[in-house]
Amino acid sequence: NSIKPYSFRVTKEECLDLPEKTYTMRSIELTAEQKSMYDQMKKSAVALLADMEMVTANAVITQLLRLHQISCGFVNTDDGNVVEIKNNRMSELLAILEELSGKAIIWANYRHDILAIEREIAKVYGPSSVATYFGDTDGEERQNIVDKFQTEDGLRFFVGQPRTGGYGLTLTAASTVIYYSNNYDLEVRLQSEDRAHRIGQNNAVTYIDLIAQKTVDEKIVG
Numbered sequence: 469n470s471i472k473p474y475s476f477r478v479t480k481e482e483c484l485d486l487p488e489k490t491y492t493m494r495s496i497e498l499t500a501e502q503k504s505m506y507d508q509m510k511k512s513a514v515a516l517l518a519d520m521e522m523v524t525a526n527a528v529i530t531q532l533l534r535l536h537q538i539s540c541g542f543v544n545t546d547d548g549n550v551v552e553i554k555n556n557r558m559s560e561l562l563a564i565l566e567e568l569s570g571k572a573i574i575w576a577n578y579r580h581d582i583l584a585i586e587r588e589i590a591k592v593y594g595p596s597s598v599a600t601y602f603g604d605t606d607g608e609e610r611q612n613i614v615d616k617f618q619t620e621d622g623l624r625f626f627v628g629q630p631r632t633g634g635y636g637l638t639l640t641a642a643s644t645v646i647y648y649s650n651n652y653d654l655e656v657r658l659q660s661e662d663r664a665h666r667i668g669q670n671n672a673v674t675y676i677d678l679i680a681q682k683t684v685d686e687k688i689v690g
Contacts, residue, residue: 486665487672493689494564496680498539499554506538506683532684539683540649542580550580557678558588561648564676565589565625571617571641574627575634575660576648579604585627585648596622601637602629617641634660643671648678650688 498506513531517523537543541555565572576582582602589598599613616623618641626639634656642664650657665673679685 486667487669489661489665490672490674491677492674493677493679494560496556496560496678498680498683499556501554502538502541502680505543505553506535509534509538509543535684536649536688537578539680539685540578540581542578557648557680558584560678561585561646562588562592564646565592568644570643571624571626572644572646573639573642573664574625574646574648575630575650576627577629577651578649579629581648582627582629589625589627593624598625598627599623600627601633603632605632614639628660630656630660634663637663638666638668639663640666640668643669644674644676646676646678647689650677650685652688 509531513535517527517531520527534543538553541553541557543551543553545551561574574585576585579602582600586598586600599617601610601613605613613626614637617626617639626633626642628634630651631653645661645664661673661675677689679689
């Protein structure tokens with residue numbers, strides 16, 4: 469209160485004349501294999517949590533994480549292996565990219581998905597069309613990736629992990645931002661949205677969420 473008479477607050481919306489944001493959703497159906505695994509995991513999670521004398525936040529988060537992974541098309545087993553599950557998420561992403569003429573940022577929550585997205589985009593558009601930015605990305609290479617995305621026409625797709633690339637970067641070369649998957653952290657979401665929606669952006673920015681029907685995807689984004 470002592471500094472209140474000498475300070476004031478200005479929001480981003482009040483001080484910056486930026487283009488509009490548009491939000492849309494692309495709905496994905498679970499495959500039969502996904503639905504079976506999802507339902508099984510959901511029942512197991514409910515039974516496990518019901519048997520616990522004291523349910524901890526970590527226990528709940530672990531179960532939600534596994535359900536979310538299944539909705540994305542894979543699951544990490546207890547022995548550290550990754551089991552691929554037939555899914556429609558990747559094909560929906562590629563369908564969206566086919567509709568685009570410019571650059572796009574693609575945010576994904578899991579390392580497995582980032583590498584899979586890079587692989588599939590490289591098959592269709594060539595290896596030089598895509599770059600990844602996540603925990604494994606070499607520190608010295610990170611700024612080079614951003615610079616190339618901003619200045620070189622050939623690099624069309626920036627595939628990143630929001631916790632790693634969602635803060636501080638300028639990625640205004642893209643006016644389409646696709647969320648292949650989300651997480652529960654609202655701050656991470658808002659920061660990652662602003663990588664394209666900041667000074668230097670001259671176009672309206674479109675945000676596209678891929679949502680698997682009747683899964684935790686709907687709860688996370690809702």
